[in-house]
Amino acid sequence: MTAEDRFERELVEVMRAAADDFGGPSHDLVRRSIERGRRQRRVHRLRWSGTLVALFCLVGLVVGTASGGVRWFGDDGPAPVAARPGVARGDWTGNLLANLTAALPGNGMVSDGETAFAGTGPMVLRASAFVAARYTNTIGTARVEVTIARLPTTTAWNLPQECGGSLADTGCVVSHGLDGGTLRTFAIPKFQFATYTRPDSTQVQVRAVNPDSPDGTSQPVLSTAEIGQTASSPIWDDIRSALAPPQVQVAGLLAEAVGSAVRDGSVELVVPGTATEVQALVRTGSNSTMIRIRVKPVPENALLLCTRGGCEGGLTVNGLPARYDPYYVEDGVSVQQAVTVLHPDGLELTVESGLVGPADVANDAVQGGSLTREQVEAIATSRVWDA
Numbered sequence: 001m002t003a004e005d006r007f008e009r010e011l012v013e014v015m016r017a018a019a020d021d022f023g024g025p026s027h028d029l030v031r032r033s034i035e036r037g038r039r040q041r042r043v044h045r046l047r048w049s050g051t052l053v054a055l056f057c058l059v060g061l062v063v064g065t066a067s068g069g070v071r072w073f074g075d076d077g078p079a080p081v082a083a084r085p086g087v088a089r090g091d092w093t094g095n096l097l098a099n100l101t102a103a104l105p106g107n108g109m110v111s112d113g114e115t116a117f118a119g120t121g122p123m124v125l126r127a128s129a130f131v132a133a134r135y136t137n138t139i140g141t142a143r144v145e146v147t148i149a150r151l152p153t154t155t156a157w158n159l160p161q162e163c164g165g166s167l168a169d170t171g172c173v174v175s176h177g178l179d180g181g182t183l184r185t186f187a188i189p190k191f192q193f194a195t196y197t198r199p200d201s202t203q204v205q206v207r208a209v210n211p212d213s214p215d216g217t218s219q220p221v222l223s224t225a226e227i228g229q230t231a232s233s234p235i236w237d238d239i240r241s242a243l244a245p246p247q248v249q250v251a252g253l254l255a256e257a258v259g260s261a262v263r264d265g266s267v268e269l270v271v272p273g274t275a276t277e278v279q280a281l282v283r284t285g286s287n288s289t290m291i292r293i294r295v296k297p298v299p300e301n302a303l304l305l306c307t308r309g310g311c312e313g314g315l316t317v318n319g320l321p322a323r324y325d326p327y328y329v330e331d332g333v334s335v336q337q338a339v340t341v342l343h344p345d346g347l348e349l350t351v352e353s354g355l356v357g358p359a360d361v362a363n364d365a366v367q368g369g370s371l372t373r374e375q376v377e378a379i380a381t382s383r384v385w386d387a
Contacts, residue, residue, distance in 0.1 A: 092126075093119065094238050096117060096129060099238075100113070100230075102235045103235045105137070108135050108221075114133070115130065118346060123387055124244065124248060125244075125297050126244040127244045127276065128150070129242075132145040135222065141211055142210045144207075146236075148204050148236055148239050148243065171186055173224075181232065187220065192206075192222065193227070194227040205231065208221070208227055244275075251269055255267055260382050262375060266283045267280050267283075268283075276296060277294045279355070292351075293351050294350045295347060296348050297347065303321075304323040311326075318381055320343060322341045322380070322381075323339070324337070325339075333355055334355070334356045335353070335354060335355055336354025337354060351376050353376045
């Protein structure tokens with residue numbers, strides 16, 4: 001095995017371990033969720049499967065707090081949702097690039113900065129922020145990338161406290177800050193990583209990409225200790241306080257949005273999602289439908305383009321630009337219908353209904369779906385997304 005082959009294999013393993021910090025959705029989400037739906041339908045009553053109970057115990061607030069587990073709606077829809085304490089929209093007018101400059105060692109120069117944070121948009125878009133720049137000192141120039149995020153749970157599921165497995169030979173170190181946070185740092189050729197997670201579920205992840213030397217090696221521009229200090233710097237406190245808490249992230253708003261559209265049914269967040277995407281099982285009568293909700297920031301003058309056959313464009317009943325897509329297949333998952341809506345203040349929201357995995361096309365619990373086009377549109381246009 002060549003040095004390049006070994007590097008590529010090690011990079012894949014280490015990047016996978018780093019990505020685990022954010023607890024993204026499982027690759028077989030649809031298959032496992034539909035299988036649980038089958039079991040529940042056979043017994044004609046709601047019961048937690050052993051796997052799901054274990055998952056709830058592990059991820060805690062992701063489902064228990066954000067969506068309340070399974071929410072049932074009567075003929076009059078869901079009960080009024082109580083005010084969300086401590087959640088004020090406001091506008092964040094800080095400067096992420098200035099924060100990054102202050103967090104990095106002062107003996108270098110910062111250039112070519114880029115940032116991404118919907119500081120003046122709906123709270124549902126504010127679960128994470130990103131800033132990156134080139135940092136140059138006497139050693140060379142590295143690209144430094146920082147992601148600041150509020151995780152949907154404070155449980156150990158998201159706390160990077162271990163250095164075993166694929167990180168055993170990376171110089172991985174775990175330490176604890178005075179504020180109760182946990183810092184994990186490690187490095188591989190060309191890359192350095194640091195993740196600082198605080199007890200309030202906010203996390204700062206730093207990645208440095210170092211330049212190649214003429215001999216094919218890569219000399220770190222910043223030390224691993226300096227990368228760790230960048231991640232744990234208090235300079236990020238202002239942006240941390242502006243991040244959306246779990247109750248106004250997608251998972252937290254799910255039950256209210258679905259309940260406004262489905263008058264006699266239930267919704268269950270089946271597994272932890274991400275800050276911008278969740279999947280849930282909606283039951284109406286004897287039918288069950290898997291839905292996926294995605295949000296992303298867009299320019300306020302953005303347009304919705306039709307790229308699939310059968311696509312229709314127009315306005316929703318409340319005057320919002322919308323696109324309707326009938327059946328399509330994406331990444332091996334078939335979608336019976338989807339509605340994408342442009343909300344005010346740069347929010348694009350998509351609701352996909354009737355998701356079916358490639359091994360489950362004959363499952364009558366989900367095939368064809370049980371939600372009407374009007375119900376899917378009502379979920380997508382719910383006012384809860386605009387808070």
